[in-house]
Amino acid sequence: xxxxxxxxxxxxxxxxxxxxxxxxxxxxxxxxxxxxxxxxxxxxxxxxxxxxxxxxxxxxxxxxxxxxxxxxxxxxxxxxxxxxxxxxxxxxxxxxxxxxxxxxxxxxxxxxxxxxxxxxxxxxxxxxxxxxxxxxxxxxxxxxxxxxxxxxxxxxxxxxxxxxxxxxxxxxxxxxxxxxxxxxxxxxxxxxxxxxxxxxxxxxxxxxxxxxxxxxxxxxxxxxxxxxxxxxxxxxxxxxxxxxxxxxxxxxxxxxxxxxxxxxxxxxxxxxxxxxxxxxxxxxxxxxxxxxxxxxxxxxxxxxxxxxxxxxxxxxxxxxxxxxxxxxxxxxxxxxxxxxxxxxxxxxxxxxxxxxxxxxxxxxxxxxxxxxxxxxxxxxxxxxxxxxxxxxxxxxxxxxxxxxxxxxxxxxxxxxxxxxxxxxxxxxxxxxxxxxxxxxxxxxxxxxxxx
Numbered sequence: 078x079x080x081x082x083x084x085x086x087x088x089x090x091x092x093x094x095x096x097x098x099x100x101x102x103x104x105x106x107x108x109x110x111x112x113x114x115x116x117x118x119x120x121x122x123x124x125x126x127x128x129x130x131x132x133x134x135x136x137x138x139x140x141x142x143x144x145x146x147x148x149x150x151x152x153x154x155x156x157x158x159x160x161x162x163x164x165x166x167x168x169x170x171x172x173x174x175x176x177x178x179x180x181x182x183x184x185x186x187x188x189x190x191x192x193x194x195x196x197x198x199x200x201x202x203x204x205x206x207x208x209x210x211x212x213x214x215x216x217x218x219x220x221x222x223x224x225x226x227x228x229x230x231x232x233x234x235x236x237x238x239x240x241x242x243x244x245x246x247x248x249x250x251x252x253x254x255x256x257x258x259x260x261x262x263x264x265x266x267x268x269x270x271x272x273x274x275x276x277x278x279x280x281x282x283x284x285x286x287x288x289x290x291x292x293x294x295x296x297x298x299x300x301x302x303x304x305x306x307x308x309x310x311x312x313x314x315x316x317x318x319x320x321x322x323x324x325x326x327x328x329x330x331x332x333x334x335x336x337x338x339x340x341x342x343x344x345x346x347x348x349x350x351x352x353x354x355x356x357x358x359x360x361x362x363x364x365x366x367x368x369x370x371x372x373x374x375x376x377x378x379x380x381x382x383x384x385x386x387x388x389x390x391x392x393x394x395x396x397x398x399x400x401x402x403x404x405x406x407x408x409x410x411x412x413x414x415x416x417x418x419x420x421x422x423x424x425x426x427x428x429x430x431x432x433x434x435x436x437x438x439x440x441x442x443x444x445x446x447x448x449x450x451x452x453x454x455x456x457x458x459x460x461x462x463x464x465x466x467x468x469x470x471x472x473x474x475x476x477x478x479x480x481x482x483x484x485x486x487x488x489x490x491x492x493x494x495x496x497x498x499x500x501x502x503x504x505x506x507x508x509x510x511x512x513x514x515x516x517x518x519x520x521x522x523x524x525x526x527x528x
Contacts, residue, residue: 158177185239288307
């Protein structure tokens with residue numbers, strides 16, 4: 078029976094002429110009960126023809142609408158049954174009004190009958206994984222129809238009837254009918270595999286961070302508090318991980334550099350940046366020079382920077398030694414060149430002084446002056462030999478030497494070469510015997526000890 082809006086159904090008798098034994102004079106015909114529709118506000122014979130014509134048009138339309146509705150419902154049901162996302166609905170009391178097969182399967186139930194009409198919070202959302210009760214009034218799933226707003230969560234857990242729980246990502250949205258809220262629809266996913274993959278990834282990155290040979294740390298941009306430090310950073314500075322997590326970057330910086338640090342952070346670019354060399358203090362009070370390179374990151378929702386700290390104290394010292402050695406090498410090359418030229422001049426001076434001595438008798442005054450010239454030349458030759466030893470260009474010349482005398486003469490030259498803030502002293506043995514060696518090489522050994 079089809080209900081037609083605006084009409085009422087009545088039963089009346091229709092007359093049907095018999096097919097046999099009828100006469101033109103109008104034999105009485107048998108009656109047959111029948112049903113039909115009349116307008117709800119009464120019948121008018123004048124309107125009979127037009128009303129029945131309207132019925133002929135409306136009934137097929139009504140049937141077509143019903144078919145379309147059934148097809149739409151079947152399509153929606155097909156979608157709900159086919160999706161892999163769990164979906165269920167709740168009324169304003171929080172009771173289940175429908176659920177799709179994926180919902181039943183993910184939650185671990187045998188059929189939808191175990192969920193329909195049940196208070197869903199008590200079934201799937203009653204507590205946290207640590208066993209702490211989760212009151213219904215705090216349930217974010219029900220927030221959809223209580224606050225008339227959508228909710229999305231991916232850090233909560235849903236429970237199965239066997240007492241196990243699983244991490245879930247869910248969306249809860251209010252349902253409206255004619256402007257009035259009637260409940261909520263909830264869709265959810267089991268994200269156990271995603272969580273496990275994320276934990277595995279975090280574990281690998283944590284290992285890379287902790288075992289990196291470079292000292293690394295993460296600090297909050299607002300408070301400058303340490304958020305994480307790796308093993309190399311702990312070894313370099315001496316504090317434990319727990320101590321670092323109670324400290325700020327300012328605690329390891331020298332007080333004089335804190336204003337410069339704050340100025341840098343106020344204009345720090347959001348790129349990987351080599352900050353420069355800073356003076357830091359270790360736990361025992363020792364000061365080190367550290368080269369810092371940092372990059373901005375998001376650390377659990379906080380603005381932070383990850384930084385690499387390289388201790389360059391030893392490198393700086395070695396660089397200083399290298400520069401000093403290069404200076405000494407340059408002086409040595411210069412001294413060697415001067416010594417060779419000076420030796421040529423001394424050879425002439427000493428030679429002519431000997432010729433002059435040979436032409437004079439020992440009693441003549443000029444003879445003593447010639448001897449003084451020769452002695453000065455020999456002393457100058459000794460100084461030249463020392464310069465050649467300094468430049469490492471002296472050819473080996475073995476001779477019997479008084480080691481104390483060699484040390485004393487060499488120290489006199491060193492006093493003019495080394496810095497004034499360095500004091501040299503020699504403790505000589507008075508009964509030391511003579512040795513046979515190259516004087517230039519002995520002098521070179523003393524030079525190396527003084528460097």
